[in-house]
Amino acid sequence: MQRPEPKTLGKVVVLYGGHSAEREVSLKSGSMVLKALQSCGVDAHGFDPARQSLAELAGGGFDRAVISLHGRFGEDGTIQGALELLRIPYTGSGVKASALSMDKILTKVVWRNAGLNTPDYVQLQPGFDAQAVAARLGLPLIVKPAQEGSTLGLTKVSEEAELQAAFDKACKYDCQVLAEKFIQGAELTVPVLGEGDTAHALPVIRIQAPQGNYDYHNKYIGNDTQYFCPSGLPEALEHEVQQLAVQSYRQLGCAGWGRADVMLDEAQRPWLLEMNTSPGMTDHSLVPMSARAAGISYEDLVLILAGSAALRAGG
Ligand SMILES: Nc1ncnc2c1ncn2[C@@H]1O[C@H](COP(=O)(O)OP(=O)(O)O)[C@@H](O)[C@H]1O
Ligand SMILES: [Mg+2]
Incomplete structure (x- = not known):
């Protein structure tokens, strides 16, 4: 760009x-x-x-x-x-793509409708049947509010009896809550720039948090999380994950820039978690890190983003 x-x-x-x-x-x-x-x-x-x-x-x-x-x-x-x-x-994205991407449940509806790989989930309503949820998704599972970021209100639930407390915690942020199948494996994130046919991915970042626990502390406070960019994934897998990120971005109608969070399961199959339409831009943030690996400096990235500003009514 x-x-x-x-x-x-x-x-x-x-x-x-x-x-x-x-x-x-x-x-x-x-x-x-x-x-x-x-x-x-x-x-x-x-x-x-x-x-x-x-x-x-x-x-x-x-x-x-x-x-x-x-x-x-x-x-x-x-x-x-x-x-x-x-x-x-x-x-960044217009009204519709921003609103859609902010809601993890609606995002998954769009992705599943398009045949894109995202973990199975159940929307939890008050009075939900914990046994049925655990039976469908298996344990452990993840409970999270549909509309919050930075891992706030998210719980990894290992026992059925913990589900209610996890729901109550998520509800403090948003009463639309989802339980999601737990994906055990590498954590990835993929910046995407552009729009429609011109949308393209930057290099994949692989994230290694202590004990695989990429929570608010390990994202923003602690120093123990390691980030790899280049990701070290085999080239074909890197490409597959980038393609999935671009498709996930296009299906939501995103524009300008975004960052898809993806997990790899033990069989190296990528699963889409969520789309961030206004990612962090500190010097430690992920999009600047990936841009740097692609030879784009922080200043150039900011100029490119500013240059892509547009009115996006209907988008
Ligand atoms: N289904 C899942 N399986 C395994 N880990 C998950 C799952 N969903 C979320 N996580 C973990 O929680 C983190 C935050 O979840 P995410 O869906 O990206 O929401 P947000 O970043 O908006 O809080 C992820 O980066 C990942 O470490
Ligand atoms: Mg995330």
């Missing part, structure tokens, strides 16, 4: 912070993005929707918005809808 000339980007607003549970990560991502744009000579400004009003955004004379928000009100189609109405082109 072409790195645009910084001056052609006009007046840029970087949206960061926001109201979601991932506010802190977003503040880190957004300030780095802002700094990178400014260091390249872009007329870039920060904007925190949790602290500033949309009227300020509307009256700011911005030519484009770079979204560095995560989770609710940032990644779920709401801010995208506001930017559509304000006619400010923005980075």
Whole structure:
């Protein structure tokens, strides 16, 4: 993808912070993005929707918005809808693809409908039959809220008797809760750039967390998680996982950029977990890591993303 000339980007607003549970990560991502744009000579400004009003955004004379928000009100189609109405082109997916990807249950419905490989699951409703769920999915299994990120509210359930508590915990984040078949094996993540036919994957990252437990602590706090990019997967498997990520992105109608989380089972078969439509952009984040392996610097990545900002009504 072409790195645009910084001056052609006009007046840029970087949206960061926001109201979601991932506010802190977003503040880190957004300030780095802002700094990178400014260091390249872009007329870039920060904007925190949790602290500033949309009227300020509307009256700011911005030519484009770079979204560095995560989770609710940032990644779920709401801010995208506001930017559509304000006619400010923005980075990443449109309203529909953002909302779909934010919901892990709807995402799986779309993927399964398209024949893409995603683990079997059951939506848990209050009063669910724990025995039937455990019998269908096997143990251990994963319980997680349909709409949250950063592993918040997620539990690995090893015994049927723990299912109710796991459901209650997930419900604190979102009362749409899914139980999902546990995939035992390597954890991968795959950035995708572009849109439709031009969508393409960056190098796969393989993640090795302590005891295979890639939770909030191991994602953002601890230093024991190891990331491999190049992934070390055999070339054919790397390619297969990249193709699956691109298809999963296209089926959801994603645009601009995204990052598919994938697990490999013991037979090396890839399973799609979720699509992130506004991935982290700190210097330790995964998309910048993969871009670097593809020869794209952090600054160039930020310029490419800013250059891809668009209005995506209907998308
Ligand atoms: N079905 C599953 N089998 C095994 N591990 C899982 C499964 N679902 C989630 N996980 C683990 O939990 C982490 C977070 O789950 P994910 O679905 O990516 O949601 P989010 O990142 O939005 O919290 C994954 O990176 C993986 O380590
Ligand atoms: Mg994830």
